[in-house]
Structures are given as structure tokens and as C-alpha cells.
Amino acid sequence: MRLVFAGTPRFAAVALDALLAAGHEVVLVLTQPDRPAGRGLQATASEVKRLALAHGLKIEQPQTLRTPDAAGALRATGAEMMVVAAYGLILPQAVLDAFPRGCVNIHASLLPRWRGAAPIQRAILAGDARTGISIMQMEAGLDTGPVLVQVALDIAADETAGSLHDRLAELGGRAIVDGLAALAAGTIEPTPQDDSLAVYAPKIGRPEAAVRWSESAEVIERQIRAFDPVPGAHARFNGEAVKIWRAHGASGAQDGAPGEVLSSSERGIEIACGGGTALALTVLQRPGGKRLAVGDFLRGHAVAVGSRFEDGA
Numbered sequence: 001m002r003l004v005f006a007g008t009p010r011f012a013a014v015a016l017d018a019l020l021a022a023g024h025e026v027v028l029v030l031t032q033p034d035r036p037a038g039r040g041l042q043a044t045a046s047e048v049k050r051l052a053l054a055h056g057l058k059i060e061q062p063q064t065l066r067t068p069d070a071a072g073a074l075r076a077t078g079a080e081m082m083v084v085a086a087y088g089l090i091l092p093q094a095v096l097d098a099f100p101r102g103c104v105n106i107h108a109s110l111l112p113r114w115r116g117a118a119p120i121q122r123a124i125l126a127g128d129a130r131t132g133i134s135i136m137q138m139e140a141g142l143d144t145g146p147v148l149v150q151v152a153l154d155i156a157a158d159e160t161a162g163s164l165h166d167r168l169a170e171l172g173g174r175a176i177v178d179g180l181a182a183l184a185a186g187t188i189e190p191t192p193q194d195d196s197l198a199v200y201a202p203k204i205g206r207p208e209a210a211v212r213w214s215e216s217a218e219v220i221e222r223q224i225r226a227f228d229p230v231p232g233a234h235a236r237f238n239g240e241a242v243k244i245w246r247a248h249g250a251s252g253a254q255d256g257a258p259g260e261v262l263s264s265s266e267r268g269i270e271i272a273c274g275g276g277t278a279l280a281l282t283v284l285q286r287p288g289g290k291r292l293a294v295g296d297f298l299r300g301h302a303v304a305v306g307s308r309f310e311d312g313a
Contacts, residue, residue, distance in 0.1 A: 002027055005084075006083070006085075008087055011169045012031075018174065027077045028077050029060070030062065033063060062089075081099050083104055083176060096138055106135060106172045108133060109134060113198075115201065118201045120164050129154065135148045136148065144198075148179050149179040151174075160228040161227065162229045211244065213271065217250070250262075250277075259271060266295035266298065
């Protein structure tokens with residue numbers, strides 16, 4: 001097909017690469033304006049922009065699509081459809097109506113579960129066993145349109161948001177290529193979503209990544225995985241912020257107060273949690289440092305039995 005593509009981060013770049021490899025003609029790429037990044041806060045192009053430049057594609061980076069001439073300019077491209085993946089801008093109805101085949105979105109959940117900005121993290125936080133990719137016909141509501149294609153995958157017991165993101169990105173690239181082929185062949189029947197089953201996935205904020213030791217070990221362990229790589233689950237020890245990157249539940253009933261260090265060795269720093277549970281921390285990071293396995297962390301930062309990890313701030 002002749003397409004406009006709209007996307008910004010790596011999740012979207014994987015899909016754009018798959019579309020190009022499948023032979024689709026991408027006549028225009030829309031992506032977010034360059035943003036300051038890194039220690040020098042230099043203006044940095046999105047991964048989608050870098051890929052588009054490498055392929056010599058036309059690129060536009062509007063601040064908004066809610067201008068009077070936006071829909072007309074998109075219609076003038078002659079594209080049949082716009083494919084959207086993690087773009088970051090709201091599409092007004094005039095833009096949705098600018099293409100003969102409309103706009104489709106690559107969404108990282110099994111809709112209607114986890115509509116919204118953070119479906120990957122929310123699935124892990126909730127302890128979901130499965131998630132997947134939905135190719136959805138876009139409409140004015142937030143991820144409410146009929147589903148064209150859905151492909152599921154299992155969430156591994158040790159899955160982080162980073163690892164699940166990468167698996168879903170690859171799955172999304174395959175799903176959009178297969179979906180467009182089926183659309184061209186006329187073999188897809190759009191399936192309306194059941195709004196009564198909708199669950200929303202609001203954007204993640206740093207305060208949500210603050211560990212609360214009164215929660216159960218299971219809840220905290222999911223939190224650690226859901227916020228890896230960003231923003232990182234965090235607690236405090238000796239007045240210092242500590243990020244926790246890996247942990248596993250400790251067996252048996254525990255008597256310590258939430259946050260109390262029950263044991264400390266190269267096998268893990270065992271912390272009492274809510275409900276008589278405990279969590280063994282195995283990879284940690286101090287401010288300005290790097291991720292360290294617990295043995296390396298303890299060699300430079302003693303953690304005594306009976307001391308206390310405080311809640312994250």
C-alpha cells in the first residue's frame with residue numbers, strides 16, 4: 001500500500017522497518033520533534049526519524065495535527081492509509097478521515113484490556129499471564145476502535161517492561177504486515193470492542209515506582225519488573241535513594257517489620273514485606289553508580305541484619 005507512517009520510539013521504528021521490508025510505499029513519516037536528551041541535553045532525533053533518514057523518506061515533525069491545513073496536507077499525499085504506532089499526538093477526526101482506508105494503530109495489548117499510554121507496564125503490574133498486539137481501526141475515542149488483528153503472547157515469570165517491549169515490538173511489526181496483507185485481500189472482518197471489558201493503562205509517573213514495603217513481596221517484585229528500565233523501582237537506605245532492578249520472593253513466613261533486613265549475603269538482601277512475606281534483592285544501584293549484583297553492592301555498601309530499607313520517596 002501507499003502509506004503515511006506516524007510513530008516516534010523504538011517500538012514504532014521496528015514496525016516501520018517491517019513495513020518497508022514488506023515492500024510498502026511510505027510516502028511520509030510523521031514523528032515527534034527532536035527532544036533534548038543525554039547529559040548535554042542536545043536535541044536528539046527519534047528512532048523513527050533516524051530510520052526514515054536512513055531510507056531517504058520524507059519526514060515531518062509537527063507540534064500538533066490540530067491545524068486547519070493538516071488533514072488537507074495528509075490527503076494530498078495520495079496515501080491509502082496511515083499506520084500509527086506510539087506516535088504521541090492526538091489525531092483529530094479530520095485527520096482520521098483524510099485517508100480512503102482510514103488510520104490503523106499498532107497497540108501493545110489485547111484490547112479492550114489496557115487501553116491507553118502504558119499497556120506494557122500495566123500488564124506486568126497486574127500480574128497478567130498474557131498480553132499481545134492489537135491492530136485497531138482508529139476512531140475518536142482512546143483505543144476504542146474495532147480490532148482488525150490480534151496476536152497473543154505469554155508473559156514470562158521474569159519478564160521486565162524492557163524485555164516485553166522488545167518482544168511486542170517484533171510481534172507488532174509482523175502483525176501489521178500480515179494485517180495489511182489481509183486487508184488488501186479483503187479477508188479481515190473488524191471486531192467491535194466490548195467496552196464493558198475495557199481496562200485503562202494511564203501513563204507511568206516516577207512516584208508510582210516508589211517501593212512501599214507494606215505491600216506484599218509479590219506486588220513489589222512485579223513493580224520492580226514493570227519499571228525496568230524506566231523509571232526504576234526505588235527505595236531508600238541510610239537516607240540514600242537505591243534503585244532495585246532484580247528480586248525474588250523468599251519462602252516461608254517472616255516476622256520482621258516491613259522494610260527490615262532479615263538477612264544479607266551474596267545470595268540476596270532479604271527484606272520483610274507486608275503480609276508476612278519477604279523479598280530477596282539481587283541487583284541494586286546507588287545514585288550515580290551502575291547496576292550491581294548484590295555481592296558487588298555489599299562489598300562497597302554494608303547492609304546489616306536488623307537495619308531498615310525505607311519506602312521510596
